[in-house]
Amino acid sequence: MPQNRRAFLTDALASGTALLATARSGLSGAWAQGAQPPPDTPAVIWKTAGDVAAKARAFNKRTAKTAQYRAICQTEAGVAEALEWARANAQSFSILSGGHCFEGFSQSETAVIDMSAMNSLALTPDRELVAGPGATLGEMNTATDPISYALPAGYCPTVGLGGHIGGGGIGLWSRAYGLACDHLLSARVLIANGQIVTASATENADLFWALRGGGSGSFGIITSFAFRLRPIPRATLIEMHWDLPPAEAGKFLTAWQRSSYGADRRVTSFLYAEPGAPGLLRLRLRFLSIADRATSFAAAMEIYQIARPVTEPYISEGTFLQVSDRLWPRGYMPEGYFKFASNFMARTSNAATWESTMKLLEASRGAGQALVLETLGGAIDDLPKEATAYAHRGAAKFLFQFETVSRNRSGLDKGIPIMRALQQSLSADTTGGAYVNYPDLDLPNWQNAYWGDNYERLTRIKAKYDPGNLFRHAQSVPPAKG
Ligand SMILES: Cc1cc2nc3c(=O)[nH]c(=O)nc-3n(C[C@H](O)[C@H](O)[C@H](O)COP(=O)(O)OP(=O)(O)OC[C@H]3O[C@@H](n4cnc5c(N)ncnc54)[C@H](O)[C@@H]3O)c2cc1C
Structure with missing residues (x-):
C-alpha cells in the first residue's frame, strides 16, 4: 500500500475505531434488560416504529417494511453498538445501505441496521477513493468527476455501495475496466465476533475474496471501502x-x-x-x-x-x-x-x-x-x-x-x-x-x-467468519457444516 494512502486511511478511520473501543465496554448489560432502544449517541440515532422516520429506504414498494427499531449508524462505532444491541436483545436484524435490493433483503419488521448516513467520500492524494457504505453511486460519481476518474460501477445513481459491491457491480464502464468489485483495495468489516477487521489482498484474504461477488449481507457489516479509480476524461x-x-x-x-x-x-x-x-x-x-x-x-x-x-x-x-x-x-x-x-x-x-x-x-x-x-x-x-x-x-x-x-x-x-x-x-x-x-x-x-463452483468455498469462508449464521437473509450464504 503506498505510504500516503496508508496515512490517509489511518487518519480517516482512527476516530471511528477509538469510539468503538469506548462504546463496546459495558453496553450489553444495560441493554439486555429489554428491547427498548438505547438513547441516541453521536454514533447511532434510534427510531422506533412510531416515528415517521422509522421507515427505511426501499426502492421496491413490494418489499418495504416498517421496522420496530431502526439504528441509523453515524460511525463505525455506532454499527458495533447497534449489532451489540440486537445480539443482547435477541433481535433479528437486516443491514441496509441504499435500500435497492430487488427482494428486500435489507428490510425487516424487527430491526434495521441502517448504514445510509455513513456516506462519506474522500479522495486520497493518489486518486483512490475511501467511501462509506451508505454513499450512493450518484454521490460517488459527483465526488470523483472533478479529477476525471471514476469507479466503474452500476447505472442507477441511488444504489448504495454497501449492497452493490458484494454482487460484483456491473455497469457503464465494465467492458473497459472490469467490475466495481475488481477495484476494491480493502474493506473494513464488522464480523460476527464483534471485531472490526480489514479485508484486503494481504489481510483476511479469504474474506476479501468473498466480498467481491459472494453476495452482500452474509459475511459481516461493511463499514468502509477503499477503491482504485480509473481515468475517464471524456x-x-x-x-x-x-x-x-x-x-x-x-x-x-x-x-x-x-x-x-x-x-x-x-x-x-x-x-x-x-x-x-x-x-x-x-x-x-x-x-x-x-x-x-x-x-x-x-x-x-x-x-x-x-x-x-x-x-x-x-x-x-x-x-x-x-x-x-x-x-x-x-x-x-x-x-x-x-x-x-x-x-x-x-x-x-x-x-x-x-x-x-x-x-x-x-x-x-x-x-x-x-x-x-x-x-x-x-x-x-x-x-x-x-x-x-x-x-x-x-x-x-x-x-x-x-x-x-x-x-x-x-x-x-x-x-x-x-x-x-x-x-x-x-x-x-x-x-x-x-x-x-x-x-x-x-x-x-x-x-x-449465483455462484456455481465458488459456492462451496463461500460456505467455508462463512463458517470461519460467521459460524453461527448471525448475518443472514433469505438467500445468504450458509456456513459449511462440520
Ligand atoms: C434501479 C436499480 C438499478 C440497478 N442497477 C444496477 C447496475 O447497473 N449494476 C448492478 O450491478 N446492480 C444494479 N442494481 C442492483 C444493485 O446493485 C443491488 O440491488 C444492490 O444490492 C443494492 O445495494 P443497496 O445498498 O442500494 O441495497 P440494500 O437494499 O441496502 O442492500 C442490498 C443487500 O446488501 C446488504 N447490505 C447493504 N449494506 C451492507 C453493508 N454495509 N454490509 C453488508 N451488507 C450490506 C443488504 O443486507 C442486502 O442483502 C440496480 C438496482 C436497482 C433497484
Whole structure:
C-alpha cells in the first residue's frame, strides 16, 4: 500500500475505531434488560416504529417494511453498538445501505441496521477513493468527476455501495475496466465476533475474496471501502430507438448482440425492450463510449446500419458525470411494485428465438413488462474465473434483466407469469447463471445460479467468519457444516 494512502486511511478511520473501543465496554448489560432502544449517541440515532422516520429506504414498494427499531449508524462505532444491541436483545436484524435490493433483503419488521448516513467520500492524494457504505453511486460519481476518474460501477445513481459491491457491480464502464468489485483495495468489516477487521489482498484474504461477488449481507457489516479509480476524461453517449414488428425486432436483436459483443471494449451498449404501439416493439439503445470519436462513431454506425432508427441518433459528449446524469437523473427513485429476474447468456440468440420472445413481449401490453439487455466481455473476462467470488467470467457474454412493474401489488399477479414465459423463451441460450445483485426469491437452486463452483468455498469462508449464521437473509450464504 503506498505510504500516503496508508496515512490517509489511518487518519480517516482512527476516530471511528477509538469510539468503538469506548462504546463496546459495558453496553450489553444495560441493554439486555429489554428491547427498548438505547438513547441516541453521536454514533447511532434510534427510531422506533412510531416515528415517521422509522421507515427505511426501499426502492421496491413490494418489499418495504416498517421496522420496530431502526439504528441509523453515524460511525463505525455506532454499527458495533447497534449489532451489540440486537445480539443482547435477541433481535433479528437486516443491514441496509441504499435500500435497492430487488427482494428486500435489507428490510425487516424487527430491526434495521441502517448504514445510509455513513456516506462519506474522500479522495486520497493518489486518486483512490475511501467511501462509506451508505454513499450512493450518484454521490460517488459527483465526488470523483472533478479529477476525471471514476469507479466503474452500476447505472442507477441511488444504489448504495454497501449492497452493490458484494454482487460484483456491473455497469457503464465494465467492458473497459472490469467490475466495481475488481477495484476494491480493502474493506473494513464488522464480523460476527464483534471485531472490526480489514479485508484486503494481504489481510483476511479469504474474506476479501468473498466480498467481491459472494453476495452482500452474509459475511459481516461493511463499514468502509477503499477503491482504485480509473481515468475517464471524456465520454460519449449515443441514443437511438426503433419501433419494429416482432420479426424485424428479432433480426435486429441478433445483429445487435453480435455487433455489441464484438465491439472495442471501450464501447458498450445496452438495450431496453418493451411493447410499443400495437404490433410493434419499442427498442431503446444506449450506446456509451470512452474511445476516441472515430472509434465510437464507427461502432455506433454498425448498429445504425442494422435498421434505420425512428429518429436520427442523439449524441451527447461530456464528462462521465454529465453522461451518467443523462442516462439516469441524479435522484432517480421511482415508486412502484417490482419483480425482477435475471439470466446470464452464453451466446447470441438466433432471430427465430428473438422473434418468438418479441411476440410474447408485444402481446403483453399493459402488463408492465420490460427486458434490459447488457453486453459483457472485455475487461470483465481479463481476470480468471476464480479470482473473486463473482463466478460468471468467461462464460457470460450478456446479462438479461426481466422486469415486471405495477402501481399496486395485485398488478404483479398478471405480469409475473408473462415475465417467466419471456425468460423461458430465451432459456436455451443461458449459462444457467443468474446475477446475485438481481436476486429472485423464486429461483430454484439459487446457490448454483449465483455462484456455481465458488459456492462451496463461500460456505467455508462463512463458517470461519460467521459460524453461527448471525448475518443472514433469505438467500445468504450458509456456513459449511462440520
Ligand atoms: C434501479 C436499480 C438499478 C440497478 N442497477 C444496477 C447496475 O447497473 N449494476 C448492478 O450491478 N446492480 C444494479 N442494481 C442492483 C444493485 O446493485 C443491488 O440491488 C444492490 O444490492 C443494492 O445495494 P443497496 O445498498 O442500494 O441495497 P440494500 O437494499 O441496502 O442492500 C442490498 C443487500 O446488501 C446488504 N447490505 C447493504 N449494506 C451492507 C453493508 N454495509 N454490509 C453488508 N451488507 C450490506 C443488504 O443486507 C442486502 O442483502 C440496480 C438496482 C436497482 C433497484
